[in-house]
Amino acid sequence: MKKGIYFLVLLLFISTLVFTAFSIRSFGAPPNSDMDNYIIENGQEETGANNIISGVVYDYRGFDTLGEVTVLFTASIAFMVLIRRLND
Amino acid sequence: MIEMTKIVRTISSLVYPLTIIFGAFMIMHGHLTPGGGFQGGAIIASGIALVIVAYGSEASKDFFSSEKLAKYTGIGSMGFAVIGVIAIALGYAFLHNYLLGTQLFGYVPDGINQGFINSAGIEPPIEIMVGIAVSCGLGLIIYMFSQLGEVEE
Amino acid sequence: MIDIHYIAVILLLSIGFYGILFKRNLIKTIIGLSIIEYAVNLFLITLAYVDGGVAAIYTLAPHENMVFPVPHALVLTSIVIGLATTALMLGLAVNIYQKYDTLDTQFVRRLKE
Numbered sequence: 001m002k003k004g005i006y007f008l009v010l011l012l013f014i015s016t017l018v019f020t021a022f023s024i025r026s027f028g029a030p031p032n033s034d035m036d037n038y039i040i041e042n043g044q045e046e047t048g049a050n051n052i053i054s055g056v057v058y059d060y061r062g063f064d065t066l067g068e069v070t071v072l073f074t075a076s077i078a079f080m081v082l083i084r085r086l087n088d
Numbered sequence: 089m090i091e092m093t094k095i096v097r098t099i100s101s102l103v104y105p106l107t108i109i110f111g112a113f114m115i116m117h118g119h120l121t122p123g124g125g126f127q128g129g130a131i132i133a134s135g136i137a138l139v140i141v142a143y144g145s146e147a148s149k150d151f152f153s154s155e156k157l158a159k160y161t162g163i164g165s166m167g168f169a170v171i172g173v174i175a176i177a178l179g180y181a182f183l184h185n186y187l188l189g190t191q192l193f194g195y196v197p198d199g200i201n202q203g204f205i206n207s208a209g210i211e212p213p214i215e216i217m218v219g220i221a222v223s224c225g226l227g228l229i230i231y232m233f234s235q236l237g238e239v240e241e
Numbered sequence: 242m243i244d245i246h247y248i249a250v251i252l253l254l255s256i257g258f259y260g261i262l263f264k265r266n267l268i269k270t271i272i273g274l275s276i277i278e279y280a281v282n283l284f285l286i287t288l289a290y291v292d293g294g295v296a297a298i299y300t301l302a303p304h305e306n307m308v309f310p311v312p313h314a315l316v317l318t319s320i321v322i323g324l325a326t327t328a329l330m331l332g333l334a335v336n337i338y339q340k341y342d343t344l345d346t347q348f349v350r351r352l353k354e
Contacts, residue, residue, distance in 0.1 A: 006262045013258055013311055019250045019279075025301050027244040028292040036309035042312070048188050049119040049197045051207035052297035052307070055313040057124065058218075060209045062183040065214075066172065069165045069221050075325035076161055080154055082332040083232040085146040086339055120300050126321050133255045143285065203300040236335065 089234050091144030100142035102127035107135030119208035125215040129222025136227040145234040154235075163220025171213055185209040215234040246287040253280035267334045267344045271327065278323045285319075317342045 027033055039060070040052060047055035057065055090204050091097065112129030140148045172183040180186055188209035195207040253276055260273025289312035295302055297310040334344065341349055 001266055003263070003347050011256055012254070013318065014251065014255050015334045017254060019244045019344055021247040021251060024247060025117060027287060030288070030291060033291075033309070037320070039310055040297060040307050042152070045213065047092065047185065047198055047208060048194075048327060049211055050197060050201070050203055050299040051119050051121065051124070051316070052310040053313045054124050054211060054215075055208070056310050057317060058119075058214050059183075061183055061314060062214070064164075064170070064318065066168055066183070066216070066309050068322055069168055069218055072222060072325045073161050074167045074231045076228045079229055079328050079332045080158060080232050081223045082329075082336055083236055084154075087346055088233065120298075122298065123298065124317075126317060135269070168295070170244050200302050209334070229325075232332075233328075 089140070089145040092142050093146055097142050100138050104135050104139055108132055109221070111135065111223065114152075115215055116212065117205070118215040119204065119211045120203040125218030125221050129219045132219070132223035133226035133230060136223075137230045140234045141231060148231070148234060152227065152231050154228060154231060157168065157224045157231060160224040161221050161228060164217050164219070164224065167217035168214055168221070169184060171210055171217065175210075183210075185211075187213075234238075244287075246283070250280050250287070251285045253277070253283065263349055265345050267346060267349075271272050274352065275323070275327055275328070277349065278319070282316045282319055285316050288312055293300070 028085060029037075042059075043052045043055045044050065046058040049055040049059070111128045111132035114131055115122040115125055118124030118128065136152065139151055143151070164220055175184040177187050178184075178186050186209070188196065193206055193209055193212055195204050197204055197207055257273045257275075257277035257280060260269055260276065264270055264273065289309040291306065291308050294306050294308035295304065297307040297313070299304070337349055338344055
């Protein structure tokens with residue numbers, strides 16, 4: 001019974017993905033490119049970095065990266081606490 | 089985890105400093121070539137994993153300790169925040185690129201070039217801080233996995 | 242017509258959801274979650290591609306037709322956070338194994354004791 005419901009859910013999910021994939025745009029032809037074209041054209045003079053991806057990660061989205069480092073710090077400290085409590 | 093044979097230990101102690109140097113190169117050239125703080129930090133953490141796998145969990149206590157790794161993870165993420173707060177002290181918004189146009193890391197290249205290490209403003213300092221945080225954070229995770237089930241003093 | 246890249250994404254997502262829905266072992270559930278994460282990363286990377294584009298790095302680039310940088314930056318963020326959360330999930334799985342002597346989610350029922 002439970003397995004049948006799970007199978008139905010999985011089938012529904014896969015069919016949704018397949019129907020979406022038919023209407024999605026083809027590979028290598030993006031429809032909306034305003035933001036990315038602006039960043040490619042002006043990113044070098046605005047951030048000074050040759051690596052545009054590095055410019056996006058550390059300059060345009062620097063606050064996001066700060067949160068990411070915080071998540072990494074919290075996860076590693078929590079992992080250390082978990083394993084230490086286990087070893088005692 | 090027990091230690092491996094003498095061949096593996098010798099080769100890993102030869103390769104370990106080269107791995108650290110390659111990771112540092114990756115971190116320092118993050119604004120010019122593919123790479124950056126996260127990738128270089130992951131490479132340094134793979135060097136830590138190499139030492140732990142080759143020497144075993146008992147002997148790797150002489151190389152690393154969880155307190156030091158956790159401390160440097162905190163120092164890296166705090167350094168990132170401090171670099172951002174300095175911008176507020178100078179009168180800009182948080183994490184503003186205040187080094188752009190100055191003598192230190194201030195060069196702004198134009199178009200396709202061969203790469204200048206003194207460009208990109210506050211990105212290289214941030215990348216160094218992120219590299220410290222990521223290498224020690226991932227190293228802490230790998231080290232604690234190796235200490236699993238063994239009593240740490 | 243579906244591109245082969247989207248077929249790969251659909252396959253990976255299906256495998257991951259199968260692992261989450263049908264497997265009772267906690268380690269296999271975590272593997273399923275990781276596979277879903279990598280499928281999403283692959284989907285974002287395929288969205289970023291432009292025909293004939295090179296990586297968005299100006300150092301000695303062949304030409305100035307470049308792929309989109311923002312999805313690459315998002316995936317770079319996602320990979321590191323995924324690594325940290327996977328390690329945290331594995332640590333919790335080890336704790337559950339120590340407490341219950343099993344990884345079967347059917348027998349992990351007592352939330353408090």
